Amino acid sequence: MNYLNFSAEKLVQMDGYWTAKEISQQPECWLATLKLLEQQQQQIEAFLQPLLSKPDIRIIFTGAGTSAFIGQCVAPIAMHELGKRIEAIPTTDLVSNPSEYFQANVPTLLVSFARSGNSPESVAAMDYGDQLVDECYQLAITCNGQGELAKRCNGENKLAILMPEHTNDRSFAMTSSFSSMLLSAIYLFCPTQNFQAGLSEAVVATTKLLENQIGPLSTLAEKKFNRVVYLGSGTFKGLAQESALKLLELTDGKIMATFDSPLGFRHGPKAMINSETLIIVYISNNPLTRQYDLDLVNEIQSDNEAGHVLTLRADSIPMIPQQNEIVLDNMANQQDRFLLFPFIACAQLFGFFSALSLNNKPDNPSASGTVNRVVKGVNIHAL
Template identity: 40%
Template sequence: MTLLLQRGRQSWSDIGGLATAEEIAQQPAVWRALATSLQAELPRVAAFLGDSLRNPAQRVILTGAGSSAYAGEIIADTLDAAWPARVRAVPTTSLLTHAELYLDPAAPTLLVSFARSGDSPESVAAVELLRATVPGARFLHVTCNADGALAKQADGDANVCTLLMPPASCDRGFAMTSSFTSMVLAALCALSPQPAAQKVRALASMAEQGLAAWAAPVAELAARRVDRVVYLGAGPLEALAREAALKILELTAGQVQAMANTPLGFRHGPKAAVNGNTLVVLFHSANALARRYDADLLAELRRDGIAARCLTVGFDADIGLPLAEGLTDAWLAPLWLLMAQQYALHQSALLGLRPDNPFAGGTVNRVVQGVTIYKSHE
């Protein structure tokens, strides 16, 4: 019997987790499809962007809610360092409540929206807010759903450009998996100064190696029940840690508590959360200086002997791959996330939940519901 992440397909189907398991395992194939589609799509995106990113007055806001917000946070600083334009990540959930802190009507602004469905109320409202607040605002929608509200906005509007992910990336499961990693890689390619589609293909090959090598140890790690998981990462990997923590919270319906921090920041209070039923996962940076700080904290945690287990994910790590040159942390984040996605999936199964929909009662939904959008003058 061929195993899918250490279980048979029928077994995943029986426990209500087949869609999520398939969507985690399909990511190398989805990334290859993305690299191919980007070759055709990026000239159109480049024409839309023109020379705007070379303008120091240009503001670029990367936005989304939940996982989609973390997608922007992973890549924002890398892109900001690459261009004269000012690039920052602002979640839609902050933009809608405190627009005056982030928007300048006099500044040329590009809103880059990350959205799996493109139908969440905050995503649509953020675009409407920019239209009403910033004359001439422009919009790049990075989305997985060709039928979503965001994707349809591009029809006939010269100020809107939509970059669609491969159809398979529009996850059927509750948690964002292949949708998240595809959007991160697509935005990096679309907004990087140099052609980068070949990096996506390289990462797809590395992901295949990782999925094969990590499936058994991650399943074994997840076979032990824990109450808390701490994910740590520096630079762009801090946002990766947040996404990893969200995955375990979502797929275990909050039964496993999770937190995220940086290796240096963790000592400043959050370390108090570690106890004998805590797993600590440190995402190793590709940056040599950052790795020295990573190593110091890891050694400290292991000396303390308080956590149930401390391990590393990344190059030359407990769960990882041999060191490869030319890829920075923002590019590598989707690769290392494959470990955390698998771990969350197995923990969900261990708890007897249905991973494709852990919230059977509907208290949390795949597409957010129950949000009332208010106008500033109301």
């Protein structure tokens, strides 16, 4: 079986088999995840609907690392769709400063995202929530049915939603686990009448991207930029953060990557641009937002200081040269929430090929072994 234009044998030799497979399998994972959610619809609604009907309910999306960025992507959309108080707070903040984030007298739904469900902060955040909040509800969205989060979400006021088994990535970097949990969060907290149609178009667009953009993205990775900036507005800012982390992880920090919003980038961070800098901009389909996105793209191109500017978008614009854009098929009329899926696949591809360009091992990128698939060395202290 081939993945990302490599044979399985070659990928094993490069220590990149699982990363390549798990990037490639995502369209299939998304359809399987949707089917699973539909099968559990009655149980999910019985748990969520009474909570969402509470006028003062507070919803916290949480997770560590990549899992935290799911909440960063979803919170802006969910807050608009549900009209509720919704916040994305990483477990790494909740655990170190629980008294500053949890509010005892505010009914709270803690939504925890986790690939393994065994990260110490994920378990501790759940425990602290139960201890500090008078009326605390727990929802775990996880890829591992044997993990601690899944086991602990079996009682009263708790529910675990398990992703399809093959989303529990075996590689170091979270790829299909991230996007499948992201899909679940959008399905549950960002209701839309056209969800199935939007996802179908995202599946088609991502499948074509995985077929057609391997060459261009591997060529771009071979240029070995030493700085990469991901920029996105609204839901895409969280995605930019995940994209930057993916590149840092897969290249073992040999390429420095960061993120910002297009408007925020002007306020100081723009100083990092030089001829060795690649800037990747996620262009929104929202008519207002895209004007701000394109203003910055035009400004950076006029400055002529960046090594390269790449825009990801759902339609082509004549002012942007073809070599500076990746255009998704049939997505021009879709909501930004569905652009998240092909956009992240693009970032994962670039991270994978960047690792290969530096002779790094995608499945086990940390040469020192000091960065692990499930974090180690965290001491959880009693309240």
